[in-house]
Amino acid sequence: MEDTTTDRRVRKTKKMLRQALTKLLLEKDIKDISVMELTELADINRGTFYLHYKDIYDLYEQIENELLDKFKNIFDKHFHEKHREILFPIVLEAFEFLAKNADICLVILSSGDTGFLTKLIELGKPKKKEEWREFLGEMDEEYYEYYYSYITSGCVGLLRTWFTGGMKESPKKMAELAGKMIESNKVIK
Numbered sequence: 001m002e003d004t005t006t007d008r009r010v011r012k013t014k015k016m017l018r019q020a021l022t023k024l025l026l027e028k029d030i031k032d033i034s035v036m037e038l039t040e041l042a043d044i045n046r047g048t049f050y051l052h053y054k055d056i057y058d059l060y061e062q063i064e065n066e067l068l069d070k071f072k073n074i075f076d077k078h079f080h081e082k083h084r085e086i087l088f089p090i091v092l093e094a095f096e097f098l099a100k101n102a103d104i105c106l107v108i109l110s111s112g113d114t115g116f117l118t119k120l121i122e123l124g125k126p127k128k129k130e131e132w133r134e135f136l137g138e139m140d141e142e143y144y145e146y147y148y149s150y151i152t153s154g155c156v157g158l159l160r161t162w163f164t165g166g167m168k169e170s171p172k173k174m175a176e177l178a179g180k181m182i183e184s185n186k187v188i189k
Helices: 002-027 035-042 046-052 056-078 083-100 102-110 115-123 129-136 141-164 171-184
Strands: none
Touching: 002 035, 002 046, 002 056, 002 102, 035 046, 035 056, 056 083, 056 102, 056 115, 083 102, 083 171, 102 115, 102 141, 115 141, 129 141, 141 171
């Protein structure tokens, strides 16, 4: 029972630090954020911060890794089925997840750092020729990378527009829109 209480407290502490970091990142670059400033905003003792993180960059990296793990779980959950059958459910679940984590996603998407997006794009990338065919249909293999790059760049642009526009549309509407855009592009043969 005590472990549950401890876990809850740790989760609460990490959540407060994440929210404080997100707020500060909307105002300034990560290099300009001090641990003291972060912990004061989160109303957390500096010692408590150092129990969990080495520095601000470690906190940011752990947040990114948690997001990537969640996306990996979404992809893994759906990729055992054929592409045509999974496109909408996977895109919908991804948009729902993004909506729940809009604060940090907005910060990541609006930053100049492309490392997170590159890792995210690589997560969904087919690994074998059969997976490419399921995803893209029959086409010349030489175009696989181009087509994937085109799709993912469009999705990133769609996300940026959605986030910066205040997320007026529901995750379901955005998933439908993304799915239509992806499906409407004709494959080069």
